[in-house]
Amino acid sequence: MLASTGKQRLGEMTDGLIEIRAEATGFVAEIGGVDLVGELSEADFEQIRAAIIRHKVLVFRDQRLDDNSHYAFAQRFGPLEGHVNRSTRLDALPKLQVFGNLDADGKTTGVHPEKGTLVWHTDKSYIATPSLFTILRSPFVARTGGDTLFADMARAYEALEPAASARLEGLRAVHDWKRSREKSDERPATADEIAAAPPVDHPLIRTHPETDARTIYIGNHASHILDWEIAAGEALLAQLEAHATQENFIYRHRWRENDVLMWDNRCTMHCVTAYDAAAERRVVHRAVVQGDRPY
Numbered sequence: 001m002l003a004s005t006g007k008q009r010l011g012e013m014t015d016g017l018i019e020i021r022a023e024a025t026g027f028v029a030e031i032g033g034v035d036l037v038g039e040l041s042e043a044d045f046e047q048i049r050a051a052i053i054r055h056k057v058l059v060f061r062d063q064r065l066d067d068n069s070h071y072a073f074a075q076r077f078g079p080l081e082g083h084v085n086r087s088t089r090l091d092a093l094p095k096l097q098v099f100g101n102l103d104a105d106g107k108t109t110g111v112h113p114e115k116g117t118l119v120w121h122t123d124k125s126y127i128a129t130p131s132l133f134t135i136l137r138s139p140f141v142a143r144t145g146g147d148t149l150f151a152d153m154a155r156a157y158e159a160l161e162p163a164a165s166a167r168l169e170g171l172r173a174v175h176d177w178k179r180s181r182e183k184s185d186e187r188p189a190t191a192d193e194i195a196a197a198p199p200v201d202h203p204l205i206r207t208h209p210e211t212d213a214r215t216i217y218i219g220n221h222a223s224h225i226l227d228w229e230i231a232a233g234e235a236l237l238a239q240l241e242a243h244a245t246q247e248n249f250i251y252r253h254r255w256r257e258n259d260v261l262m263w264d265n266r267c268t269m270h271c272v273t274a275y276d277a278a279a280e281r282r283v284v285h286r287a288v289v290q291g292d293r294p295y
């Protein structure tokens with residue numbers, strides 16, 4: 001398994017020109033032999049698409065994407081979506097988002113943008129049709145900290161005792177952007193944001209539409225359990241998160257320059273580890289592919 005020590009014992013499996021090195025558990029693969037900037041053939045694209053479904057998280061090293069090529073690669077997977085927080089959008093490519101700790105002069109602000117990214121979540125679970133894939137690149141990589149952690153929510157589900165998973169069947173979790181921001185001590189949601197993202201509910205255990213895998217669908221945007229006492233629902237969500245984020249379900253991505261990271265939000269959670277936002281420059285550019293309604 002991929003331990004949080006960052007040691008990756010990746011087995012080698014070469015399939016055509018694209019090299020896919022995957023851990024035996026099937027969680028996370030490193031993709032080599034492909035240039036995401038150039039013309040990606042349909043065959044190569046299909047291999048990458050199959051790999052993301054199979055491995056849940058993909059790591060591409062040594063890529064030289066700019067915003068345009070990042071955007072072009074991402075949109076081959078489907079329509080992209082903007083972010084509720086409009087301040088993160090780029091004017092020229094409004095569906096690409098930038099999060100970073102640099103001011104207009106390139107100096108560090110001392111503040112990590114979006115504190116909600118520091119806690120476990122799955123992207124946009126607070127909307128009716130949450131994100132499918134997220135594709136991230138990082139023009140400025142922190143030297144210490146600022147890692148991205150992933151939890152394999154299908155394996156976490158499989159590891160539940162049968163009695164525990166039976167108890168979760170049929171439950172729905174309420175996901176709420178406004179509440180999520182309160183929990184992560186972020187600036188309060190604006191009236192516009194609340195109007196754009198009112199609370200929604202999703203199955204607590206969802207089925208991956210392409211693999212039929214059952215996955216635990218929680219994270220910081222999940223506020224409580226529908227029709228339960230708030231405190232009891234919060235307690236169940238906390239218990240499930242503690243289970244799912246045990247070391248044996250986690251992959252720690254230590255960023256290198258020119259990495260591109262891609263993940264399937266339907267079967268993973270992720271978060272960023274702390275770093276010194278005054279001393280380290282850390283910027284990510286993000287493209288998000290629209291998903292569909294969880295079931």
Ligand SMILES: [Fe+2]
Nearest residue numbers: 117121122123
């Ligand atoms: Fe995220």
